Amino acid sequence: MICNTCGRQTQNEEANFCEYCGSSFRENINIPEPPVLRRQAAGQPVEQTASQQEASEKPISFMQWLGMYAILFLPLFIPFIGWVIPLVMLFVWAFANKTPITKKNWSRATLIFLLVYFIVAVFVIMSIIGNPIFQKMLAGTFDLDSIRNMY
Numbered sequence: 001m002i003c004n005t006c007g008r009q010t011q012n013e014e015a016n017f018c019e020y021c022g023s024s025f026r027e028n029i030n031i032p033e034p035p036v037l038r039r040q041a042a043g044q045p046v047e048q049t050a051s052q053q054e055a056s057e058k059p060i061s062f063m064q065w066l067g068m069y070a071i072l073f074l075p076l077f078i079p080f081i082g083w084v085i086p087l088v089m090l091f092v093w094a095f096a097n098k099t100p101i102t103k104k105n106w107s108r109a110t111l112i113f114l115l116v117y118f119i120v121a122v123f124v125i126m127s128i129i130g131n132p133i134f135q136k137m138l139a140g141t142f143d144l145d146s147i148r149n150m151y
Helices: 050-057 062-077 084-095 101-129 130-137 144-150
Strands: 034-040 043-047
Touching: 062 084, 084 101
Parallel strands: none
Antiparallel strands: 034 043
16 A cells, blocks of 8 residues: 555555554545744745654754753752752753753653652651651660560
């Protein structure tokens, strides 16, 4: 079967959609992607679809990655408030419009990881605080004989 949109041939004759461009074989209605305008050097607008815009995006360079990690880890040495700067930067990179898609996805994944890590850390700390041995240590009545009698 030959696609009417991209002109490529598909081996599966029973396919409903083209495996290359995704257009429907069963419907003759082609809905084009909305054009995104960008400017050339001369100033004339040129139409570019959203998929072409994503494909033409430059990858993040090695030095940009080093700069990102420097922004995230160097402020951690500032006492008391050092954790705020990396957290704010992760939110900015995750939800800003001008951020490259790679950096945006990485920031969102890092924020989800930090949330899960925080939830697990809270449960671990709560289980340590609720432990009777820890309670005895806080009360100052910690000795090995009382622990042996507990278990």
